[in-house]
């Protein structure tokens with residue numbers, strides 16, 4: 417006997433007994449004289465297939481089909497009908513019946529119909545289980561125990577259920593906005609469709625329209641001869657993730673709004689109206705409300721993209737998670753680089769807690785990657801992490817003395833001063849060491865890798881004018 421349960425619902429005793437005699441060795445069978453009886457037993461026996469007579473006394477087969485589909489839309493139902501009742505059959509097929517058989521019953525025909533229906537169920541179950549496996553495999557992995565973060569994940573779980581409600585994720589750089597967008601996609605009904613990411617800040621303003629909507633051949637000079645599909649069309653039946661959505665210019669904002677109103681658009685140079693169904697998830701680290709006040713962002717678009725808003729906390733606002741992240745990344749990079757660092761020194765742990773974390777989780781992840789790769793071990797020190805003042809040694813406890821100007825009553829911009837000091841001493845060290853990084857690192861009592869990392873960061877934040885000033889500084893020996 418196979419593991420399938422079948423209901424036979426027919427008021428004719430000979431039909432019920434005939435079907436039972438034929439199939440009782442193959443399936444678990446329950447037979448009922450009325451639809452009401454069958455519906456009452458639905459929950460108790462959870463059938464895989466129902467054979468349902470149309471001409472039943474009391475609730476007829478058409479009404480019973482509706483009731484069954486309301487309880488379980490995927491339950492296959494084979495209608496049993498008298499030949500002359502073909503109009504009712506059509507009605508049942510429109511309401512989702514799987515198949516029908518005509519009285520007097522031919523048992524071979526019924527056998528084929530049942531086998532087909534059960535094979536469809538088997539395939540559907542297999543597809544569902546494969547889809548679930550795929551979701552689990554592609555599901556972004558989250559770290560975080562803080563209450564604020566758990567609340568966000570609960571909310572994400574709820575909003576993901578819609579296939580098309582727009583979501584706006586707001587938060588500083590590196591807080592995990594893209595990870596959240598990805599999770600919304602994978603937990604939504606669109607999960608088997610594409611997840612297309614667009615970095616709005618990276619596309620030149622004059623190309624944004626053709627990138628988003630695509631273009632027809634010959635739309636403009638320099639265009640592909642065959643035309644191009646836009647990112648919106650590529651995201652059909654999936655999710656379009658508009659990263660840095662605050663960087664869209666006003667022209668592109670107007671076009672995006674028009675598309676979001678009704679899901680329709682034209683390709684650049686095209687005359688055919690196109691339609692796609694995609695969910696728009698956007699993210700920004702800008703203050704869009706402030707931009708609306710300055711007329712650089714459209715209020716109507718802000719409301720349209722932000723039907724659901726998710727505010728991602730900075731790492732500082734969820735500092736319970738800093739040590740959890742640190743341990744996780746330590747283990748992750750230990751495995752990746754085949755290292756066996758045992759932990760993190762007490763001083764380093766204290767410094768991790770007090771660090772400013774302007775680059776949020778990304779900064780912590782990068783810091784751990786670099787430290788695990790280069791540390792001497794056995795545990796990570798603050799020096800390995802490039803944190804704090806370690807000129808006096810990791811746990812020496814002696815604070816070195818520097819002669820500093822006293823604080824004036826006007827106060828001081830400490831961050832600007834630190835930046836200035838870094839730039840000043842790194843430039844000087846490189847000038848004195850004639851560009852030799854190892855010697856420059858020694859002059860600043862830094863390990864070579866820590867020097868390199870910080871020097872690259874300093875060079876990266878300089879504007880071209882600053883760089884000119886700095887190199888002049890070098891020439892003048894400042």
Ligand SMILES: Nc1ncnc2c1ncn2[C@@H]1O[C@H](COP(=O)(O)OP(=O)(O)OP(=O)(O)O)[C@@H](O)[C@H]1O
Pocket residue numbers: 557558559560587588589590591592593594595596659699701777778781
């Ligand atoms: N909760 C988390 N669990 C695990 N990894 C995380 C988490 N949050 C962020 N990350 C990791 O931090 C890095 C930055 O995350 P992500 O790119 O999602 O940030 P973002 O807010 O979109 O940044 P940006 O605004 O700069 O684009 C990624 O490597 C991501 O995997």
